[in-house]
Amino acid sequence: MTLNVFYFLSFFGIICALLVVFSKNPVYSVLYLILTFFAIAGHYILLNAQFLAAVHVIVYAGAIMVLFLYVIMLLNLNQESEPHKSTFLKFAAAICGGLLLIIFVGALKGTELMGPQHQDSADMGLVKSVGRVLFSDYLLPFEVSSVLLLASMVGAVMLGKSEKTNDSK
Amino acid sequence: MKTALGIPIEYYLWLCAILFTIGVLGVLYRRNAIIIFMCIELMLNAVNLLLVAFSNYYNDPSGQVFVFFIMAVAAAEVAVGLAILIMMYRNTKTIDIDILNKLKW
Numbered sequence: 001m002t003l004n005v006f007y008f009l010s011f012f013g014i015i016c017a018l019l020v021v022f023s024k025n026p027v028y029s030v031l032y033l034i035l036t037f038f039a040i041a042g043h044y045i046l047l048n049a050q051f052l053a054a055v056h057v058i059v060y061a062g063a064i065m066v067l068f069l070y071v072i073m074l075l076n077l078n079q080e081s082e083p084h085k086s087t088f089l090k091f092a093a094a095i096c097g098g099l100l101l102i103i104f105v106g107a108l109k110g111t112e113l114m115g116p117q118h119q120d121s122a123d124m125g126l127v128k129s130v131g132r133v134l135f136s137d138y139l140l141p142f143e144v145s146s147v148l149l150l151a152s153m154v155g156a157v158m159l160g161k162s163e164k165t166n167d168s169k
Numbered sequence: 170m171k172t173a174l175g176i177p178i179e180y181y182l183w184l185c186a187i188l189f190t191i192g193v194l195g196v197l198y199r200r201n202a203i204i205i206f207m208c209i210e211l212m213l214n215a216v217n218l219l220l221v222a223f224s225n226y227y228n229d230p231s232g233q234v235f236v237f238f239i240m241a242v243a244a245a246e247v248a249v250g251l252a253i254l255i256m257m258y259r260n261t262k263t264i265d266i267d268i269l270n271k272l273k274w
């Protein structure tokens with residue numbers, strides 16, 4: 001039963017990811033990427049990471065993809081203004097991607113996993129256990145990431161600011 | 170060799186390898202800068218999924234904390250990157266990345 005759910009989510013995610021790359025209209029790409037993110041959130045739930053699944057849906061499908069959609073609408077992109085590569089370059093890109101996949105398969109095939117076997121614990125991904133690790137072992141990176149978010153916010157505002165307002169001063 | 174719900178960990182390895190390759194393929198295949206950004210997000214998510222799978226396998230919440238930090242960095246990256254894209258569009262009226270070839274030798 002869980003294996004069937006895994007197969008369904010995997011094929012759904014892979015097909016949607018391929019459609020992200022190959023669909024002509026950027027808006028459709030964004031919508032397919034949202035579907036891929038939902039499939040990955042389903043995988044998180046399968047892996048007992050309920051808190052991360054919720055955060056993933058909120059941050060990626062909720063915030064980041066809305067940002068992408070806004071930018072696409074702001075720049076007024078559509079099928080006619082879409083730049084295209086030549087057929088030769090597309091062919092070369094497909095060959096490079098296929099070779100990378102072959103390298104991954106060759107490197108990962110037959111690897112032996114070391115380490116202790118897990119004990120089943122269903123509450124590993126809940127807020128309680130993740131939060132305890134986050135605020136004890138990883139407290140300093142947590143604080144630094146808040147500084148990072150502040151810096152990126154200031155940077156985005158500075159970059160996005162129109163240059164005309166600078167000149168008019 | 171199985172995660173908590175009985176799915177072999179190798180299946181997650183293959184799935185994440187395929188998702189990562191699709192992301193790389195998209196970066197190489199498209200010229201639209203926004204689609205390239207989205208493919209970078211796809212690669213980050215493939216790595217996130219693998220981190221969560223191994224966190225479940227070893228029953229260690231540290232992997233999930235790493236995924237949390239990757240999400241924060243991805244959000245920051247997207248905000249700054251899209252601001253750069255908007256600035257680029259304002260100056261060149263296109264988001265074709267072949268415009269940006271001044272660093273080519």
